[in-house]
Amino acid sequence: MNVADSEIITSILLKKGFILSNHIENAKIILFNSCSIRKKSELTIKNQIDKIKYLKNNGSLIGLIGCFSKSFKESLLNEKKIDFFINPDSYREIENKIYNKNIVKNFYKRKKETYENIIPYKKLDKKITTFLSITRGCNNMCTFCIVPFTRGREVSNNPFLIVEECKRLQNLGYKEITLLGQNVDSYYWIDNNNLSFNFANLLELIAKKLPTVRIRFSTSNPHDMSNEVLKIISKYDNICNHIHLPVQSGSNKILKLMNRKYSREEYLFLIKKIRKLIPNCSISHDIMTGFCNEEDNDHLDTLHLMDEIKYNYGYMFSYSPRPGTYAYNNLIDNVPKNIKKKRLQEIIKLQNEHSLYRMKEFLEKTQKVLIEGTSKKSNNYWYGRNSQNIVVVFPKKINLKIGNIALVNVKKFTSSTLIGEAIK
Known part of the structure; x- marks a missing residue:
C-alpha cells in the first residue's frame, strides 16, 4: 500500500513541476511514507529521519506522509525532526503543505478520496510486477488496528477506471498486477444508475479484459470472503492460486477481544471451502501473539489451528499497543514481553515446519x-x-x-x- 501511495504522491508532485531527485543529498524535499501498524515501524522511521537530519542544515525540508498516529506525528513535530505532515486523504494538497510548512493544522480531507484520475508514477525499470489500489481505508474496526483512524473509512475505486489502469500497466510491460486494499473482499462500487460491482465482479472483469496478465490480490478478511470470489479464482487461469488470509489468533476468546468478525470454527470452514474449490491454492496468514489477556490455552489454540491448516507461509509478530485504538484505550497489555517472545518463537518454529511440509508437495512437479x-x-x-x-x-x-x-x-x-x- 505504501508503494502504491508513493507512486500517487510522486505523480502529483511531478505534475506540479517538481523534479524527482536521484540522490537524497540533492533533494530539497525529503518525504517519509510512514506506517503505524506496529511500534517497530515508527521506530524505523525515527531512526531513518535521524540519519539524514543533517540535510536540514542545507535547507532541505523533511515531510511525513502516509499512515501515522496523532501522537507519533506530534512527537516528531515537537522534536523538530519534520517540517510538515500530510494525511493519506490529503495528498492533493501536498504542494500547498510544502509551501506553507509552518501551518500545522490538517488540510481539507476528502471523505471519498480514491485518487482515481491520477496516473501512478512508474519507474522505467525492468520490473514486471506492480501494485494497484482498488480500495482505501477500512470499516472493520479491529481493536488492535490503527488503520481506520489513519486511513479513514473504506471507499472503492471505479471498476472501469481500474480496468483502464490495468491496461495501461500492461502496455508499460507489466506481466503481473496485485490488487490492493486493507480488505479487498469488501470492495463495492455503485453508480448513479444503480450499476454495482462487488469484488468477484471486479476480478472477473479484469481477468476477461487482460487474459495474459497475472492477477493477485491482498488482503482478504475472512468474514468477507465469498463463495463467488472463490469460484472466480478457480474459473480463470490468470488469477493466481494464492490467498493471504489473516487469522491473527486461533482462540475464540482472543478473536472476540480483537473484534474479528469470525470464529475459529468459521475460519476453518472457510479453509475447507478454499481447499475444495481451489485444490492447488496456497494459503498464507498473519498471526499476532501476546494480545491482551492471552493465556497459555489461547496460545495453544493458535498452534493447534496452524497444525490443522499447515499454511504455506505467514507473517508473525507480537502485539504492540497503538495509541488511539480501542485496545490501547480500553484493554490492558498484560502479557509480559518474555512470554510474547517465547510464544512468537514457537509460532515461527511451527510455521517453518509447515512451510517445509508444503514445499515438499511441489517436488518433481x-x-x-x-x-x-x-x-x-x-x-x-x-x-x-x-x-x-x-x-x-x-x-x-x-x-x-x-x-x-x-x-x-x-x-x-x-x-x-x-x-x-x-x-x-
Whole structure:
C-alpha cells in the first residue's frame, strides 16, 4: 500500500513541476511514507529521519506522509525532526503543505478520496510486477488496528477506471498486477444508475479484459470472503492460486477481544471451502501473539489451528499497543514481553515446519514460473514465482528472459524457495 501511495504522491508532485531527485543529498524535499501498524515501524522511521537530519542544515525540508498516529506525528513535530505532515486523504494538497510548512493544522480531507484520475508514477525499470489500489481505508474496526483512524473509512475505486489502469500497466510491460486494499473482499462500487460491482465482479472483469496478465490480490478478511470470489479464482487461469488470509489468533476468546468478525470454527470452514474449490491454492496468514489477556490455552489454540491448516507461509509478530485504538484505550497489555517472545518463537518454529511440509508437495512437479529477474544469490540463476506465490529459482540454461513464463521441474526446496530446472 505504501508503494502504491508513493507512486500517487510522486505523480502529483511531478505534475506540479517538481523534479524527482536521484540522490537524497540533492533533494530539497525529503518525504517519509510512514506506517503505524506496529511500534517497530515508527521506530524505523525515527531512526531513518535521524540519519539524514543533517540535510536540514542545507535547507532541505523533511515531510511525513502516509499512515501515522496523532501522537507519533506530534512527537516528531515537537522534536523538530519534520517540517510538515500530510494525511493519506490529503495528498492533493501536498504542494500547498510544502509551501506553507509552518501551518500545522490538517488540510481539507476528502471523505471519498480514491485518487482515481491520477496516473501512478512508474519507474522505467525492468520490473514486471506492480501494485494497484482498488480500495482505501477500512470499516472493520479491529481493536488492535490503527488503520481506520489513519486511513479513514473504506471507499472503492471505479471498476472501469481500474480496468483502464490495468491496461495501461500492461502496455508499460507489466506481466503481473496485485490488487490492493486493507480488505479487498469488501470492495463495492455503485453508480448513479444503480450499476454495482462487488469484488468477484471486479476480478472477473479484469481477468476477461487482460487474459495474459497475472492477477493477485491482498488482503482478504475472512468474514468477507465469498463463495463467488472463490469460484472466480478457480474459473480463470490468470488469477493466481494464492490467498493471504489473516487469522491473527486461533482462540475464540482472543478473536472476540480483537473484534474479528469470525470464529475459529468459521475460519476453518472457510479453509475447507478454499481447499475444495481451489485444490492447488496456497494459503498464507498473519498471526499476532501476546494480545491482551492471552493465556497459555489461547496460545495453544493458535498452534493447534496452524497444525490443522499447515499454511504455506505467514507473517508473525507480537502485539504492540497503538495509541488511539480501542485496545490501547480500553484493554490492558498484560502479557509480559518474555512470554510474547517465547510464544512468537514457537509460532515461527511451527510455521517453518509447515512451510517445509508444503514445499515438499511441489517436488518433481512442473511449475509455471513468471521470470522476474536474476537470483540475488547467483547471476547464473533466474528467479520468479509460481501461481501459489512461491519463489522458484532455476539455472539460466535455456534462452529465456525477464517476463517469460518458464516451465520448471522442481528438484529441491528450502522452507521458502523451490529449486528446479527449466524444461525446454
